[in-house]
Amino acid sequence: MAAKIAYDAVEVGTELPAQVFPVTRADLVRYAGASGDFNPIHWNEKFAKEVGLPDVIAHGMFTMAEAIRVVTDWVGDPGAVLEYGVRFTKPVVVPNDDKGAVIEVGAKVAAKLDDEARTVRVDLLAKSGDQKVLGMSRAVVKLA
Template sequence: MSPTPTWDQLEKGQNIGSTTFSLSRADLIRYAAASGDHNPIHWNERFAREVGLDGVIAHGMLTMGAAVGLVTDWAGDPAAVTDYQTRFTKPVPVPDAAEGSPETATAELAVTGKIGKLDEDSKTARVDLTVELVEGEERTKVLTKSQAVVSFG
């Protein structure tokens, strides 16, 4: 982890870093168990197709929860993240791996964060996250208005 930033070092537009994470079918099962969200669209191919999806998709909350790791690591104390919101715009398909372990990742996501706003009175920085599904050369935004407020007070 990088050293905790201080308020005086922050500038609007500043990049706080980037990261990637991948998802496998096993990750979706782990998130279902940890979160209590057992909706079968996140683990059963037949059910997902029956409700009109192209196949199993990741929990939007898993993508949201994983993306904010960039911000908590940057902030130094996760409790400094006082507000975090997003809209779910595009599903993240997580197909069954064609071969090998079910832990084999079949979706890759890229996360970047930059400071969208600084509030001098409340000593808070709004970090705007870009969260994209990476498929070869193609990148698709899966979250929009993904914003985390970090308190430096």
């Protein structure tokens, strides 16, 4: 599948459609099984609190993966993401209730990098509970 967004149709400042991703304890258990990361801070409330966390927290890579979905949904091809990096600034705290947590992600085209290669840099803003959970969240994307 090729990118569905045309390079010439995109300007610096173009906002990607924002998305909201719910996160429950069940999601964390499924992610632990898929990733092999069974650290108890991601499923055991007592252990998480004993090590100084407010509660169970989402895996950093889970948070990172949810955030990039805004870009892959926009561009239409996960393979169009050439680079992606973040800094983890705050954990996504996932309470043991019917709601869990929410990761809110917005993004915008921050720069056109290479006209010939048709690449842009997309900056992402990921928040949970009104706190920024990812810093320096950037992706380099090849457009059509």
